[in-house]
Amino acid sequence: MHGDELLDFDIIKEDFPILGIKSHGKPFVYLDSAATSQKPKQVINAISDYYSTYNANINRGVYEISERATDAYINSKMKVAGFINAKGIEEIVYVRNATEAINLVALTWGDQNIKSGDHILISEMEHHSNIVPWQLLAKRKGAVLDYVKLSNDRATLDMASLKENLENRPKLVSITHVSNVLGTINDVKRITRMAHKNGAAVLIDGAQSAPHMKVDVSDIDCEFFAFSGHKMLGPTGIGVLYGKEAALDSMPPLFGGGDMIKAVDKQSATWNDLPWKFEAGTSNIEGGIGLGVAVDYLNSIGMDRIEAHESELTEYALRELSDFDGINVFGPGVKDLRVKTGVISFAIKGVHPHDIATIFDNEGVAIRAGHHCAMPLVVSLAPEKAVSRMSFYIYNGKTDIDRAIGAIKTVRRIFKLD
Numbered sequence: 001m002h003g004d005e006l007l008d009f010d011i012i013k014e015d016f017p018i019l020g021i022k023s024h025g026k027p028f029v030y031l032d033s034a035a036t037s038q039k040p041k042q043v044i045n046a047i048s049d050y051y052s053t054y055n056a057n058i059n060r061g062v063y064e065i066s067e068r069a070t071d072a073y074i075n076s077k078m079k080v081a082g083f084i085n086a087k088g089i090e091e092i093v094y095v096r097n098a099t100e101a102i103n104l105v106a107l108t109w110g111d112q113n114i115k116s117g118d119h120i121l122i123s124e125m126e127h128h129s130n131i132v133p134w135q136l137l138a139k140r141k142g143a144v145l146d147y148v149k150l151s152n153d154r155a156t157l158d159m160a161s162l163k164e165n166l167e168n169r170p171k172l173v174s175i176t177h178v179s180n181v182l183g184t185i186n187d188v189k190r191i192t193r194m195a196h197k198n199g200a201a202v203l204i205d206g207a208q209s210a211p212h213m214k215v216d217v218s219d220i221d222c223e224f225f226a227f228s229g230h231k232m233l234g235p236t237g238i239g240v241l242y243g244k245e246a247a248l249d250s251m252p253p254l255f256g257g258g259d260m261i262k263a264v265d266k267q268s269a270t271w272n273d274l275p276w277k278f279e280a281g282t283s284n285i286e287g288g289i290g291l292g293v294a295v296d297y298l299n300s301i302g303m304d305r306i307e308a309h310e311s312e313l314t315e316y317a318l319r320e321l322s323d324f325d326g327i328n329v330f331g332p333g334v335k336d337l338r339v340k341t342g343v344i345s346f347a348i349k350g351v352h353p354h355d356i357a358t359i360f361d362n363e364g365v366a367i368r369a370g371h372h373c374a375m376p377l378v379v380s381l382a383p384e385k386a387v388s389r390m391s392f393y394i395y396n397g398k399t400d401i402d403r404a405i406g407a408i409k410t411v412r413r414i415f416k417l418d
């Protein structure tokens with residue numbers, strides 16, 4: 001047991017029932033939070049409480065439990081707005097996940113603003129969610145999709161490449177805040193300032209940042225910011241598109257149906273106020289409520305403390321990994337923890353990443369191996385076109401990393417690397 005940790009993870013762990021299970025007969029260690037986070041009992045109970053005591057459709061009922069459900073749903077938007085320092089709920093559109101948020105922008109703002117020959121700028125470290133919607137848009141419109149290159153150490157964005165690409169005056173710059181493979185934290189405030197100077201609107205993919213650090217969309221000044229509830233202790237099926245009010249106001253709705261209208265006649269309709277214009281049909285009410293409780297949970301610990309805790313774990317893990325020969329760690333190293341979150345992708349020479357993940361699994365430690373939905377990046381990093389990845393969250397402690405290191409020793413023993 002390590003007594004020097006910033007968060008009392010033993011107490012936090014108690015809130016996560018799943019962390020008490022056994023896997024392959026061993027106490028379960030979950031190191032795959034970059035894929036999805038586990039859920040505290042506060043979130044699980046809030047969803048159960050909604051279904052058990054006030055399940056009703058929102059925004060329409062005049063009876064008590066419908067008003068209660070409506071209040072809870074709107075309240076969750078207020079919490080999310082506060083969490084990322086948006087102006088108010090008019091800037092918070094609920095969607096299914098970060099992927100849907102980015103597609104919504106591509107299909108509405110993109111359709112309206114991108115024309116043949118226009119440039120759209122993304123980077124070489126994007127998740128498929130922030131690549132494919134722009135490929136589709138570029139194909140529809142005859143636009144050009146450009147990429148900011150990675151620096152020579154393959155760990156950060158090459159700012160000279162950003163500058164060069166901005167000379168094409170792209171209409172949109174869409175960049176990830178944190179890489180889900182490298183853990184790299186991009187300076188999105190600076191990127192946004194540079195993009196704006198060159199006349200571009202900016203979308204930030206916050207899927208890997210919102211769960212792990214203080215995000216301030218007003219300070220970043222981006223037009224759009226996308227993230228998923230399920231990666232930040234909330235349920236699956238709820239995500240957020242933040243949009244500046246002026247940007248959202250200027251966009252046509254994506255879906256038509258109930259709730260997104262003010263009035264409908266036989267041939268036409270007028271749109272509801274923000275954010276409802278973008279939320280057609282019955283909302284994911286349990287998802288919204290669960291996400292609000294997840295935000296409360298994160299706030300009760302404090303994003304600064306969460307960031308510091310994960311940084312400490314990352315430093316510990318990187319130092320432990322450096323004790324082995326033949327392990328290649330991707331992304332910023334121990335000297336650059338300022339620009340790295342708790343995502344560690346690695347390769348062990350001579351062992352396929354899937355074999356590594358399988359051996360970890362046999363040891364009761366869940367990690368992920370593959371292209372991590374970032375094929376252009378991962379193909380450029382590893383000849384196997386796959387890497388193993390462990391990722392940390394508030395419920396992980398150094399003892400979990402010790403278990404991972406134990407699993408690496410098992411890999412080395414099985415593959416006779418010692």
Ligand SMILES: Cc1ncc(COP(=O)(O)O)c(C=O)c1O
Pocket residue numbers: 034035097098099100127129130176178179180205207208228373
């Ligand atoms: C950087 C990044 N962007 C976008 C996504 C997509 O998130 P979701 O699958 O919840 O839409 C992920 C998911 O792993 C991600 O890591």
